[in-house]
């Protein structure tokens with residue numbers, strides 16, 4: 203089941219404010235979805251995700267199929283019970299991971315033959331198999347199997363003809379995904395994925411054909427696949443606002459805080475990206491006033507928290523009062539710099555909490571601005587704040 | 593400052609129940625102290641330590657001297673502010689780490705010359721230097737610098753003569769430690785350390801000489817240094833109960849849950865050991881009914897928590913209700929097995945919480961048994977429970 207209610211729209215852009223109701227609860231949009239590849243958002247406890255206001259998280263169909271496997275997942279009645287996360291979950295189709303196997307896989311019209319990266323077993327992924335796995339996972343949002351059209355392959359930039367053939371196969375796979383999803387009686391919601399590479403008219407064609415299949419929600423795929431930033435922004439400006447107004451729109455794999463704010467302005471409701479979690483582990487931290495490299499020696503004796511305006515556990519401790527509001531419960535940059543230098547786990551644990559909190563809070567501020575009819579103002583302040591420097 | 597109040601003693605053993613008052617708060621004894629080498633108990637947030645009832649934690653003088661260094665620690669007014677732990681802290685002297693440098697250090701009467709393992713700088717550790725560092729760290733309990741008498745060196749078992757000379761130097765270092773501690777006006781409490789290797793009469797001599805220096809608390813060092821278990825148990829049975837009755841007794845670096853229960857019976861009040869944290873990271877978990885190897889394939893589909901009687905966050909989730917009492921909020925063995933297999937950080941995060949909670953809860957049960965005058969009964973039930981198998 204899926205219900206999407208449009209609460210407000212912005213007059214100066216395509217931005218929208220909505221509520222998405224799924225089998226495991228409600229999601230306020232626009233929203234960022236933390237990525238939990240192997241049934242865990244790396245380095246974060248579910249309770250911390252709840253505390254920072256995460257409403258929906260991702261799971262990776264391919265990885266969970268490999269480990270722990272469907273027998274185990276089935277025994278738990280799906281991913282929610284297994285990972286102890288009781289709010290909505292979206293699973294990808296597994297297509298991106300299969301595609302990433304490179305020479306280890308062979309793509310045909312029927313599906314993808316590949317060798318398991320875990321034990322070498324010969325396996326087969328198809329729209330039907332993807333639906334079967336996602337039905338066992340019992341995710342609230344199921345993604346169709348698509349072929350992720352690459353931006354380039356070994357230096358060769360994908361041609362229009364290649365992008366068209368790939369996009370057309372994804373449409374046929376969308377149809378097969380839908381048929382199998384229905385045959386299985388999956389009670390959740392299946393999203394179609396617009397492809398078409400960097401070609402607007404192919405995107406338009408893909409979109410039109412997917413509309414005929416009447417999915418409850420639509421995603422824009424095949425971005426964040428190695429293309430230059432301006433190419434991504436071009437597709438982001440083209441496709442989302444052309445998707446049905448009364449259905450949720452999901453831009454896959456995007457992006458920086460700036461990408462999210464601009465994505466919302468382009469009419470996107472849902473985002474996911476590994477950047478906040480991956481960068482946290484590498485000591486790159488997002489703050490209201492720009493990005494911060496924790497490994498820089500200038501942080502060695504700095505008593506300030508990562509972000510004086512942040513109320514996350516890393517910045518504000520158990521009190522939850524930001525440093526800027528007089529709280530002094532958080533961990534200092536000096537301490538986090540030290541943990542990183544010593545390779546201590548607590549370092550990425552705290553920076554991951556902060557970065558995810560930053561992303562979730564950014565979306566919270568965007569929603570508040572949309573509710574107040576001040577999104578244009580917010581966009582300007584966001585840009586000038588981020589340019590200030592930390 | 594240090595006050596130690598003896599609340600109860602056991603009639604069937606040397607076990608005692610007490611309250612230790614330090615500058616940063618009270619500690620109920622007998623107690624286990626989690627080890628926080630680099631200013632962090634590996635993989636655990638301070639708030640989790642508080643939730644599981646940790647009352648005092650350890651810091652490593654040597655490691656903190658190397659990184660982040662005394663300038664940074666001094667800027668924070670000591671270790672408490674730096675690591676955001678506001679209850680008591682005990683720091684070791686740094687002697688054990690210097691001693692562990694092997695060929696990279698040279699021990700003389702004056703102190704130990706060594707090369708920094710971090711940057712190769714030539715450094716010098718002495719009783720005076722150790723007191724100066726621990727004064728900057730502002731730990732509630734400061735340990736004298738001692739020479740940790742090895743059990744064996746490259747296959748050569750330490751002779752009585754070697755153990756005597758080493759023990760006698762530690763006594764002279766105890767005197768120098770005390771003089772420097774007082775000269776610095778350190779407001780905390782300094783412990784003397786009994787040495788003497790595996791020779792009871794040397795332990796007795798060490799103890800008698802330390803008594804003259806009238807320390808507010810005493811430790812038994814030079815155990816858990818590679819000796820066979822029965823040698824450790826022999827020293828544990830000999831020395832602790834001979835220490836002053838109205839002062840706290842600390843057995844350094846020990847041990848398994850069984851060692852702790854027997855240590856309490858021998859009159860020990862305080863323990864520390866890396867075993868719960870280190871074993872957690874290797875997938876070995878302590879439970880009421882024996883130890884559990886998480887990597888064993890038999891846990892692959894097991895829906896039970898690690899320990900059905902445990903109320904830690906890993907076993908009982910946010911509700912804190914044990915599985916045995918009907919709670920179902922915890923994480924399953926299957927999930928933890930999966931996290932370990934995938935190398936996910938959340939695995940050691942949860943097993944560390946569980947293992948530390950197990951140790952702290954074991955001490956809580958010991959204290960309750962002592963309060964109730966049923967320690968002998970407890971010892972028997974503990975042994976039969978642990979032998980039951982998990």
Ligand SMILES: [Zn+2]
Pocket residue numbers: 508509512513514515516517518555556557559
């Ligand atoms: Zn923060």
Ligand SMILES: [Zn+2]
Pocket residue numbers: 898899902903904905906907908945946947949
């Ligand atoms: Zn537990």
